[in-house]
Amino acid sequence: MHSPQQILKKYWNFDSFRSMQLEIINSVLEGKDTLALLPTGGGKSICFQVPALCREGICIVVSPLIALMKDQVYNLNKRGIPAVAIYSGMHYKEIDRTFDNCVYGKIKFLYLSPERLMTDLAQERIRRMNVNLIAIDEAHCISQWGYDFRPPYLEIAKIKEIHPKVPFLALTATATPAVVEDIQERLEFSKKNVFQKSFLRDNLAYVVLQEEGKREKMVDILRKVKGSSVIYVRNRRQTKEIAQFLQKYDIRADYYHAGLDNNIRSQKQDNWIKNKVRVMVSTNAFGMGIDKPDVRSVIHLSLPDSLEAYFQEAGRAGRDGEKAFAILLYNVNDKVSLEQNFEQAFPEWSFIKRVYQALGSYFQLAVGSGMGESFDFELIEFCKYFKFKPRETYNALKILMQEGWIFMTESVFMPSSLMVTANKEEIYDYKLKNRAFDQLITIILRTYQGAFNNFVNINEPQLARFLKIAPRRLRKALEILVQDRIIEYRPFKETPQIIFTQAKAAINDLTIDQKRYKFLKERQKNRIEKAVEYATKEQCRSQLLLAYFGETDASPCGKCDICTNRNSNDISKKQFEIYQNRIQKILEKQPQTARQILAKFPTHYHKKITHVLTVLGDQELIKIENDKLFWRQG
Numbered sequence: 001m002h003s004p005q006q007i008l009k010k011y012w013n014f015d016s017f018r019s020m021q022l023e024i025i026n027s028v029l030e031g032k033d034t035l036a037l038l039p040t041g042g043g044k045s046i047c048f049q050v051p052a053l054c055r056e057g058i059c060i061v062v063s064p065l066i067a068l069m070k071d072q073v074y075n076l077n078k079r080g081i082p083a084v085a086i087y088s089g090m091h092y093k094e095i096d097r098t099f100d101n102c103v104y105g106k107i108k109f110l111y112l113s114p115e116r117l118m119t120d121l122a123q124e125r126i127r128r129m130n131v132n133l134i135a136i137d138e139a140h141c142i143s144q145w146g147y148d149f150r151p152p153y154l155e156i157a158k159i160k161e162i163h164p165k166v167p168f169l170a171l172t173a174t175a176t177p178a179v180v181e182d183i184q185e186r187l188e189f190s191k192k193n194v195f196q197k198s199f200l201r202d203n204l205a206y207v208v209l210q211e212e213g214k215r216e217k218m219v220d221i222l223r224k225v226k227g228s229s230v231i232y233v234r235n236r237r238q239t240k241e242i243a244q245f246l247q248k249y250d251i252r253a254d255y256y257h258a259g260l261d262n263n264i265r266s267q268k269q270d271n272w273i274k275n276k277v278r279v280m281v282s283t284n285a286f287g288m289g290i291d292k293p294d295v296r297s298v299i300h301l302s303l304p305d306s307l308e309a310y311f312q313e314a315g316r317a318g319r320d321g322e323k324a325f326a327i328l329l330y331n332v333n334d335k336v337s338l339e340q341n342f343e344q345a346f347p348e349w350s351f352i353k354r355v356y357q358a359l360g361s362y363f364q365l366a367v368g369s370g371m372g373e374s375f376d377f378e379l380i381e382f383c384k385y386f387k388f389k390p391r392e393t394y395n396a397l398k399i400l401m402q403e404g405w406i407f408m409t410e411s412v413f414m415p416s417s418l419m420v421t422a423n424k425e426e427i428y429d430y431k432l433k434n435r436a437f438d439q440l441i442t443i444i445l446r447t448y449q450g451a452f453n454n455f456v457n458i459n460e461p462q463l464a465r466f467l468k469i470a471p472r473r474l475r476k477a478l479e480i481l482v483q484d485r486i487i488e489y490r491p492f493k494e495t496p497q498i499i500f501t502q503a504k505a506a507i508n509d510l511t512i513d514q515k516r517y518k519f520l521k522e523r524q525k526n527r528i529e530k531a532v533e534y535a536t537k538e539q540c541r542s543q544l545l546l547a548y549f550g551e552t553d554a555s556p557c558g559k560c561d562i563c564t565n566r567n568s569n570d571i572s573k574k575q576f577e578i579y580q581n582r583i584q585k586i587l588e589k590q591p592q593t594a595r596q597i598l599a600k601f602p603t604h605y606h607k608k609i610t611h612v613l614t615v616l617g618d619q620e621l622i623k624i625e626n627d628k629l630f631w632r633q634g
Helices: 004-012 021-029 046-056 065-078 092-103 120-128 151-162 178-184 214-224 236-247 261-274 307-316 331-343 349-362 379-387 390-402 426-432 435-447 461-467 469-485 514-536 543-548 573-589 594-598 601-619
Strands: 033-035 058-062 081-088 109-112 131-134 168-172 195-197 205-208 228-230 254-255 279-282 293-299 324-330 374-376 406-408 413-414 417-420 487-490 492-496 497-500 621-624 626-629
Touching: 004 021, 004 046, 021 033, 021 046, 021 195, 033 178, 046 058, 046 131, 046 168, 058 081, 058 151, 065 109, 081 092, 092 120, 120 151, 131 151, 151 178, 168 178, 178 195, 178 626, 205 543, 205 601, 214 236, 236 254, 236 279, 236 435, 236 573, 254 261, 261 279, 261 379, 293 307, 293 426, 307 514, 307 543, 324 514, 331 390, 331 514, 331 601, 331 621, 349 379, 349 390, 374 461, 379 390, 390 406, 426 435, 426 626, 435 461, 435 469, 461 469, 469 487, 514 601, 573 601, 594 601, 601 621
Parallel strands: 033 168, 033 195, 058 109, 058 131, 081 109, 131 168, 205 324, 228 279, 228 293, 254 279, 293 324
Antiparallel strands: 374 497, 406 497, 413 492, 417 487, 621 626
């Protein structure tokens, strides 16, 4: 048995652990169920990878994120550590072979989704594995108090019945005190055991700026704060718009979202990591698993709907310990948008049932069938077919997922693969009769030696270049070999998936837990209120964040906009009333946009007027519809 320090040096070439990593590792090696709370960039993966490598046997890693699973498997294999992942979209034979390798081979890490973990096939094979550790990533998903609750996580504790002596290691970057308690209870810890690193980031200045001209302010910030940056926006359309806007100011910017082709996403990410691109404009799809230490600023152009999400995204700045900024550009529109999104996030039960019924028709599933099956799923195409509104439909699908009826994955890239089905005599005979395929078959047999027994991934572009033919011609040739029963071939695909975690139910048998639905709705409303409070309350931003995560005794940070008085408006009560009365008269005459109102005041008053508008919006004296402000009568 190797020591943790020896493993760290051998595979990562590090001489020492980061703060708290070794304590967590030793707890696991002592066989204790352990909960580790480490902020974004705190090195969570080391905490289960090192102890698993210290002992004989395999570590099972439960994770909800396919992209993160694949990224960790790739990095482990690159270090010479055998690791595999099983996720939706894989062929049954491939899944079967992977499980067999975990039972009989020398695989050290098996990554699974919680949905896959609960299947009979997985549990039967896990029973035969020499398991040394079960790691649960994104462990906040197990708690209804968590910001991304997923019912399949509730079933994880059943693995204790199969391997009662194997310790659990639960890991998360964001958890409130209620979530911390809930995780340990749901995973049936034999004894409470929490390692929690403070969420305090000494080098990170949290700044909230109340701005109407957000884009112009963003450019101003990027000119003042040099270095790499991430800008988070609310939707995919805005990613491209904002990137193009920045390019006009000679700022090297690109955009990223989950709807892009996998190769394009990888290239964009690589360009940003290597500093070929300075600024990445993205939805919340960007950043998971990316350890870029020198990000100097993270800018949010709108307020996220939870402080957990904000803290995790903002925390991608300054991982190298050098000074960095997490900046939120906020105005009264943000609160209105969050409230509107909240109303849409919890659709009527009748609509949820219509969406579920439509899924059955779309995939031609009979009642009682489909359990465990996964299907390619394009939301926009589905909505067009049934004339549904995409946002409302997506939220209905989320409710069905939270209730455990289905599971929705993010976009998943499946490389091309093939398996040789003909025997050697049949292949020899075929090559004699079909000289045009001789070279292709020979290369397949030489390059992919395991193809006689299993599906193997193939690199189509590389194979086409070697044969000096176009990729389109290669695919056509492979399809002919399928028709002639020489191979089985699955072209690459990249699409989100829908998995039926329960058999297709008759519409009258479809139920949701109304009590839980109401609880989740109330919990989300509370989250939005806390997010708005963070943006508007005159208190140290770091203190507000830390208090939300249970650290109520933190001192003022001395760096945020409140501590440095950066947002000071120096408006007396009398001045505020003067501005309020003037704004009221303007809006009672005719609704205006915020820009139109600002244009009626001298430029040097704009910051104060923006502050007054924000306060009036918080007090619900003005409302916003289609970007126009209305004075509320009475």
